Amino acid sequence: MLGRLNHVALAVPDLSVAVERYQAMLGAEISAPLALPEHGVTVVFVDLGNTKLELLEPLGDNSPIAAFLAKSPKGGMHHVCYEVSDIRVARDRILAAGGRVLGDGEPMIGAHGRPVLFVHPGDLFGTLTELEEA
């Protein structure tokens, strides 16, 4: 069921500082910032050839990464996102195995315009895990 790694998301407190650092230190190829107010983040994409890194900065008052940065003010690894072919089949398998899906259990439309869901990090050993229908 588990498909490709769609992205790894890292939370950073200041996106412009992070972009400069990733360029200077690692020679990273980075997109222009994209504000996603409906997802509460501003994001840049770091092209890694086989997948991408997303650097996330909080946007607005109810950012889903605000609590993470309050706990880890320097930033850190926020979540991984795997592709699945059918998000509802994936959801049903997770629930059948005793896992918890965040929210009301229905897939949402994610930051890439595709159906997504998040598995409770407590069910996957502390790693917040997003699944996206590819």
Add this chain to the structure above:
Amino acid sequence: MLGRLNHVALAVPDLSVAVERYQAMLGAEISAPLALPEHGVTVVFVDLGNTKLELLEPLGDNSPIAAFLAKSPKGGMHHVCYEVSDIRVARDRILAAGGRVLGDGEPMIGAHGRPVLFVHPGDLFGTLTELEEA
């Protein structure tokens, strides 16, 4: 400079429990466990098609992930590893940009038998970052 994502490494307290959970909940394709006593971990590889996930369990008395699990007993996202074409060129660029390389600054031989180094997580916004010469 920054090449492909070689792997994402997640620390787990019990590898056999994690393997069962990833198989049952996500239908993951997972290798047999590989003990790497010289690196202080037992690892399994989760095939993601474009890259891989590494699930790490501490091995021995001086495991490099023991402190991480003491702080986060449930486990969590431990590091990301990017490929570079020349590890010394990468090291020199990091140092020139004011970054810190863990250890004595010389590349080590990593878990895949290739030269690697780790950038101090404090220089990359809380994310422990490994570079591996591809």
